[in-house]
Structure formats: structure tokens, C-alpha cells
Amino acid sequence: MRTSIATVSLSGSLTEKLTAASRAGFDGIEIFENDLLASPLTPEEIRARCADLGLTIDLYQPMRDIEAVPADAFARNLRRARHKFELMCRLGADTVLVCSSVHPLAVDDDALAAYHLRQLADLAQEFGIRVAYEALAWGRHVNTYTHAWRIVEAADHPALGTCLDSFHILSRGSEPKSLEGIADIPGEKIFFLQLADAPLLAMDVLQWSRHYRCFPGQGGFDVAGLVRHVLRTGYDGPLSLEVFNDVFRQADAGPTAVDAHRSLLVLQETVGVATPPAPVVPTGVAFAELVTPDAEPVAAVLGALGFARTARHRTKPVDLWQQGEARILVNTSGAARRDGTGLAAIGLESPAPAAAARRAEALLAPVLPRRRATEDAPLDAVAAPDGTELFFCATDQPELPNWRADFTDTGNQAAKGVRRIDHLALTQPWHHYDEATLFHRSVLGLQAQESVDVADPYGLMRSRAVTNPDGSVRIALSVGAAPTDDTVHAQHIALATDDVVAAARRYREAGGRLLPIPANYYEDLAARYEFADGELATYQELGILYDRDAHGEFRHCYTMTVGRVFFELVQREGYRGYGAPNAPVRLAAQHSARAVIGG
Numbered sequence: 299m300r301t302s303i304a305t306v307s308l309s310g311s312l313t314e315k316l317t318a319a320s321r322a323g324f325d326g327i328e329i330f331e332n333d334l335l336a337s338p339l340t341p342e343e344i345r346a347r348c349a350d351l352g353l354t355i356d357l358y359q360p361m362r363d364i365e366a367v368p369a370d371a372f373a374r375n376l377r378r379a380r381h382k383f384e385l386m387c388r389l390g391a392d393t394v395l396v397c398s399s400v401h402p403l404a405v406d407d408d409a410l411a412a413y414h415l416r417q418l419a420d421l422a423q424e425f426g427i428r429v430a431y432e433a434l435a436w437g438r439h440v441n442t443y444t445h446a447w448r449i450v451e452a453a454d455h456p457a458l459g460t461c462l463d464s465f466h467i468l469s470r471g472s473e474p475k476s477l478e479g480i481a482d483i484p485g486e487k488i489f490f491l492q493l494a495d496a497p498l499l500a501m502d503v504l505q506w507s508r509h510y511r512c513f514p515g516q517g518g519f520d521v522a523g524l525v526r527h528v529l530r531t532g533y534d535g536p537l538s539l540e541v542f543n544d545v546f547r548q549a550d551a552g553p554t555a556v557d558a559h560r561s562l563l564v565l566q567e568t569v570g571v572a573t574p575p576a577p578v579v580p581t582g583v584a585f586a587e588l589v590t591p592d593a594e595p596v597a598a599v600l601g602a603l604g605f606a607r608t609a610r611h612r613t614k615p616v617d618l619w620q621q622g623e624a625r626i627l628v629n630t631s632g633a634a635r636r637d638g639t640g641l642a643a644i645g646l647e648s649p650a651p652a653a654a655a656r657r658a659e660a661l662l663a664p665v666l667p668r669r670r671a672t673e674d675a676p677l678d679a680v681a682a683p684d685g686t687e688l689f690f691c692a693t694d695q696p697e698l699p700n701w702r703a704d705f706t707d708t709g710n711q712a713a714k715g716v717r718r719i720d721h722l723a724l725t726q727p728w729h730h731y732d733e734a735t736l737f738h739r740s741v742l743g744l745q746a747q748e749s750v751d752v753a754d755p756y757g758l759m760r761s762r763a764v765t766n767p768d769g770s771v772r773i774a775l776s777v778g779a780a781p782t783d784d785t786v787h788a789q790h791i792a793l794a795t796d797d798v799v800a801a802a803r804r805y806r807e808a809g810g811r812l813l814p815i816p817a818n819y820y821e822d823l824a825a826r827y828e829f830a831d832g833e834l835a836t837y838q839e840l841g842i843l844y845d846r847d848a849h850g851e852f853r854h855c856y857t858m859t860v861g862r863v864f865f866e867l868v869q870r871e872g873y874r875g876y877g878a879p880n881a882p883v884r885l886a887a888q889h890s891a892r893a894v895i896g897g
């Protein structure tokens with residue numbers, strides 16, 4: 299289907315918005331009046347710019363407070379409408395949106411509303427323009443799509459139809475019954491379909507709409523369910539995103555437009571009108587790759603954690619550190635040196651790496667060059683929204699390119715209690731949180747868990763995990779509201795152990811430093827749970843935190859931070875979470891420690 303986006307959904311000047319929409323692959327745009335008023339371009343120049351960019355102007359909007367107003371106000375409305383219709387002809391836009399009146403003097407009189415809209419449609423028809431009437435959820439008298447349709451039906455004019463907006467419909471409840479009325483509207487009378495999702499918040503609906511809309515699949519509405527209803531009517535206009543959102547207003551238009559277009563690609567797949575390559579769900583973590591200007595501090599931490607350097611890349615300054623199934627690459631190549639130690643790449647075990655990459659590409663993930671030197675295994679890789687490189691790996695499968703083959707074994711062995719990577723925690727840039735979740739869910743086929751809020755002493759952090767079905771891939775995506783403090787809002791690698799006390803002791807005895815946790819935390823633990831004699835003292839000595847959910851127990855502790863990375867040792871027994879109740883204590887401890895032990 300054709301895709302479109304309202305200019306209000308993107309940041310920047312009108313030309314920046316148009317360029318971003320076109321680059322991301324949209325077919326058309328809705329011009330929001332303010333964007334036109336503020337543009338130095340003439341309507342003709344805007345029309346030409348859109349044509350150059352391959353964009354049609356699918357809607358001009360909004361006209362407000364048109365119907366059911368006093369006669370003198372309506373006369374002024376018609377005068378204003380004539381101006382706007384002339385403008386639309388210059389733009390080459392053939393559909394105008396009229397949203398239901400919020401005028402203080404508007405009367406509750408459907409016959410009058412229909413009469414006014416018919417007169418407006420008569421005028422529009424002279425200009426070859428169609429009027430799409432939309433019920434705002436907070437409209438003074440008309441605030442449901444069924445009511446708007448009754449008025450359009452009564453007005454009975456070929457140039458008058460309705461505009462359905464998923465936010466206004468679903469914000470009022472999404473019980474299956476509430477959508478049944480869509481089937482009563484003939485498809486050709488649905489002149490336009492605007493789509494937005496939103497998180498489920500209990501708040502004033504106007505504020506909710508103006509600040510918290512998000513792209514389909516990023517909130518709590520069943521937008522796909524609504525679209526299915528609309529498609530059954532025979533509607534064949536565009537799927538158009540209209541998202542008022544405080545974050546997107548500030549974020550770069552380019553990435554936002556890509557995120558937006560991805561959401562429509564996924565939506566079309568969900569409702570069965572598009573079939574991108576099927577998701578290939580990763581089955582494990584092949585490796586995590588750290589880049590660092592100085593391998594020494596990283597090597598010291600890894601060594602103390604019980605890792606051994608088991609292999610070296612044949613041609614590049616990359617070492618493989620391994621312990622059990624946990625594999626960490628340490629890359630000191632030139633390009634890696636620029637911004638200190640960080641988690642740059644994740645190798646995901648994939649049953650079909652090439653197919654996984656095709657899916658990613660179809661969903662607009664930037665595809666990375668297939669490995670870096672001619673003799674290297676040609677690995678498929680894409681970039682996540684935060685820039686993390688994701689490699690699709692088939693470790694030791696004879697028929698597929700094997701990243702392991704690029705490495706020469708050094709003969710070292712180690713297995714000191716760490717079994718595997720439990721999870722990877724990636725800090726998202728503040729404006730990429732919703733995008734990151736949708737990306738990992740749709741591109742990688744991971745499932746998103748609940749978003750949790752975590753208090754940081756200097757701001758609020760939100761965090762949400764995406765996982766594969768057996769939990770062998772867990773990625774925690776988090777974002778801070780406060781300006782990022784790299785030493786605290788760092789990425790981390792959590793390592794699974796069967797005995798966190800033994801692992802923590804071994805690490806400390808090998809010279810590693812654990813993050814100290816305040817005594818108050820342990821007093822609170824003692825109040826909440828019963829522990830064996832001496833158990834809490836041991837935890838306090840080592841900085842081990844404890845949590846429990848309906849499924850089991852969780853014990854975990856943290857290393858100090860190296861550059862922008864730290865490690866966590868976790869003992870997970872049935873527990874499904876990530877220790878969120880302990881995160882505020884951990885964040886505060888990291889702020890006060892600030893003990894960056896290297897580079």
C-alpha cells in the first residue's frame with residue numbers, strides 16, 4: 299500500500315522533513331499547515347520539491363471549528379476555506395482534513411453540522427478538492443468516528459467523506475465492539491486513514507494525543523486490528539502516520555523517518571498486505587565485541603573474571619577471550635580507538651544468517667560491509683539504531699561462513715565458573731528508545747518485555763528487555779532521561795554463573811574490584827527476606843545484590859567500569875527479570891564510585 303507521513307511527525311524545517319520522508323521511502327506526505335506557514339518556499343516551490351523527491355501531497359490539514367457554529371462564524375469559515383482551497387490547488391493537494399469542532403459556540407446539532415459540511419464540500423468541489431471529516435477524541439459534540447460518519451452520511455455529498463484516525467478511535471477504548479462500526483462505512487467514503495499508536499496512559503486525551511503518540515507497534519493500541527477493519531471496507535488510500543510526539547519533534551528527522559517507515563512495513567506484514575522475508579530468530583549469543591584503545595585494563599578484568607585469551611585473529615588486532623560458552627572479542631584496531639572502551643558489536647547465533655540479513659535489510663536496517671578483509675569469513679551484519687553492529691553468525695557450521703575460522707587458537711583453556719553471556723545491556727541515545735524496541739522486535743524477531751522505570755540519583759532511567767523464546771538471547775535496552783554520564787550509563791555484559799559468591803571471590807582474589815553496595819541496602823534485604831546465618835554478610839562483603847520473582851531467585855554483582863563498559867556476574871535460578879528493583883542502588887553506587895579503572 300502507499301505510505302504517507304504527516305510533517306508534524308518529524309523534526310526540522312519543511313524541506314528537512316520532506317527530504318527525510320523521501321529518503322526513508324515514503325510515497326507521500328500530509329502537510330501540516332504550520333509547516334507551510336513557516337516555510338520560505340512558495341506553494342509552487344513546495345509542490346516542485348515534493349515532485350523532485352517523489353512525494354505526493356496526500357493531505358492538507360487541519361481546518362478547525364468549521365461546522366455547527368453560528369452563521370457569521372460559518373460565513374467567515376467559507377471565506378477562509380476559499381483561500382485554503384486556492385492554496386491547495388497551487389500545492390497540488392486534493393484532500394483537506396476538517397477536524398470536528400471544539401468551538402465554544404458550536405451547537406449539538408447534527409443537521410446543522412451536515413448542512414455546513416455540505417456547503418463546504420460544494421465549495422471544495424469547485425476546486426476539485428475532497429473534504430475528509432475527522433472526529434477529534436475531544437471534539438465538543440462530535441468525538442467518535444461513528445458520529446462523524448453519521449454526519450457525513452447525512453450530508454450526502456460526493457466531495458465529503460470521513461478521515462479515520464487510529465488515535466482518536468482507540469484512545470476511547472478498543473473493545474472489538476467499538477470497531478464494528480467501521481464495517482458500516484463504504485470504503486470509498488473513507489477519504490483518509492491516519493495511524494498512530496500510544497502508550498496506555500491514564501490522562502487527559504488531548505494531552506495524550508499531542509505529546510505521546512508514537513509509531514504503530516511502539517505503544518499499547520491494536521493499530522493492526524483497526525487497519526484490518528478498515529481494509530475490509532475496500533479502503534485503498536494511503537496508510538499515513540500522524541504522530542504528535544515531544545521526542546520525535548526534537549530528534550533527527552532522518553532516523554525518525556526510517557523508524558516511522560519501518561513501523562508501517564511491519565504493520566503491513568501484520569495485516570497481511572506485505573510479505574517481507576520472514577524473521578529469523580537468533581538462537582544464542584556467539585560473542586560480544588569490545589573495542590578499546592588499550593587492551594590492558596580490559597584484559598585485566600577479563601582475566602580476573604576467569605577468561606583466557608584463547609585465540610587471535612589471523613590478520614587483525616582482535617583477541618578472543620573465552621570461558622565456557624561466553625566469548626568476548628577485544629578489538630584494538632585503529633578505527634576502534636577513537637572513543638574509548640565500548641561494546642561495539644554483538645554476534646548473534648543465527649540458524650540462517652543470510653536470511654536474517656535479508657529480513658533486516660527489508661526492514662531498513664543499515665547493512666554493513668561483509669567483514670573487513672578479503673580472507674575473512676563473509677559475515678552478514680547490520681547496525682542497530684544505537685550503532686551497535688549485529689553480526690549474524692553460524693558458529694562451527696561447516697556449510698556456512700564461520701567467524702571462528704578467522705581466529706587461530708592460542709591453546710589457552712579456562713572455565714572458572716562463568717558459563718555463558720546471560721544478557722547484554724545497551725544504553726540507547728535518549729531519542730531512540732521506542733525505535734530500538736521496535737527494531738529488535740521486528741528486525742530480529744525478539745519479544746519485548748515490559749518497560750520498567752528505574753530511579754537514578756540524577757534522573758529517571760527506563761529499561762526494557764528483548765529476548766528470544768528460550769532466554770538464550772537477552773538484550774536490555776535502556777535510556778536515561780538525564781544527560782548521559784558515560785561512566786554510569788555504560789553498556790554492560792552480564793555473565794551467567796552457577797555460584798555468584800564463588801565467582802565474585804575468585805574475581806576479587808585475582809585482583810578485580812567489585813562495586814561496593816551500601817550497608818543500608820542489606821538492612822533492607824534483611825527486612826524483606828529471610829537468609830541463612832552469615833549469608834547477608836557474605837553478600838555485603840562482596841557487593842552481591844538479591845532479588846526474587848514468582849519464578850525464582852537472582853543474585854548479582856558488578857565490576858568497576860572500564861571506559862564505557864562494565865561486567866555483571868549473575869546467578870539466575872528460574873528468575874526472569876534483570877534485577878530492576880536493585881538498579882537504583884547499583885546506579886547510585888556507580889555514581890559514587892566513579893572508579894573508572896581504565897580507558
Ligand SMILES: O=C(O)c1ccc(O)c(O)c1
Nearest residue numbers: 360395397432463507508
Ligand atoms: O491535535 C489536534 O488538534 C489534531 C489536529 C489534526 C488531526 O488530524 C488530529 O488528529 C489532531
Ligand SMILES: [Mg+2]
Nearest residue numbers: 432463492540
Ligand atoms: Mg488526525
